[in-house]
Amino acid sequence: MIQTFTTHDGLNLAYDITGSGVPILCLAGLTRNMDDFDPVIAAFANQAQIIRIDSRGRGASDYDLNPQNYTIPIEAHDALALLDHLGLERAAILGTSRGGLIAMVIAATAKDRLLGVLLNDIGPEIDHKGMSTIMTYLGRPCAYVSYDDAAQKLPIALSGSFKNVTEKQWQDYARRLWHESTTGMELRYDPKLREAIEAQGATGETPDLWPLFDALTDLPLAALRGENSDILCEKCWQKMQNLRPDMIAREVKDRGHVPFLDEPESIDAIALFIAALPRP
Structure with missing residues (x-):
């Protein structure tokens, strides 16, 4: 059942909890919502507590009157606020695309709140080709x-x-x-997300995100890559595995950005990830 909580700046954000076990917070991509994680509930609600949230401006959550608040740091703050609302000291995160970037920011700023991270088709380098594709439809x-x-x-x-x-x-x-x-x-989702992304990219600067990936050190880590992804390139994917040889890594056949999470490779990675998580 969809529930809501109120953020520090007064927005009502929608969330849902299904299942029991180790808590896994599911964070969706830029224009996506909690429904992307239906396959995770279908496969793993008997093994984990699946917590899904619609980030501000997405799905059933309130739209922000100031689109410049659609930023990864603010959305990371909202994710932690949900954990506070639920009385959870720690949770794992399954982050799809932007959701994975949010997870890495949390690892860099509030690592003590994390049990582990699973990155779905995202890494510390974002292929410009994929971002160009996103901008052809974002907000349109x-x-x-x-x-x-x-x-x-x-x-x-x-x-x-x-x-x-x-x-x-x-x-x-x-x-x-x-x-x-x-x-x-x-x-x-709020079509004004386009304004936020355009403003954030106006400087032309590409931040170095590898320190965020490094912040995942000592946490259980898993990652998925769509075989045909135009966001997570092969070179970055290989570097991630070289830096974290213990990472559960699966490439999903016949998928681009992003895997649906119902594929055999995805199910296998999620199952191994859950098994690797410490119990809070």
Whole structure:
């Protein structure tokens, strides 16, 4: 059941808790929401307490009147505020894309709150090609008119990175991304996220994120990479494994950015990750 808590600046953020066991906080990508983690609940609710949150401006959470508050540090603060609200001293994080960046920021600033981190198709280097792709649709109206239309056309639009995807998987993908209404498909996030990303990239500077990855030292660590990812490049992926030879690393066949988390490789990595976590 969806519940809410209030942030330090008065926004109501939606969250959900399913299952029992070691707590795993699921943080979604830039434009995504808690529904991305439905496969995790289906496979692991009997092994872990799956905590999902819609970051500010996404899903069922309030939109921020100031889009410049859509930043990774503020969203990291919100994630920790949820743990405080739930009375949890520590939790593991499963972070997809931006959610993984948030996890690394928490590791650098509040490592004592973490049991471990699983990064889903993200690392300390972000491929510019992938960011260029994201900017082609970020904050723009949906190109499809219905879920059925999306399920028919997405296999063509994403054929370069996603293969062997069933029609049901495409339907699920569309329902997680958009809301079908009488006037067409609506975004499930604040379109002003585009303003925030454009402002943050206006300096042209690319921060060095490797110190954030280094902050994960001594924490159980797992990572997934879509075989055809245009965000997590092969060179970065290999460097991550070289720096953390103990990292549970799985490359997901026939997937781009990001794996759906229902693939055999994803399920295997998540299972090993849960087994490696200390119990709080």
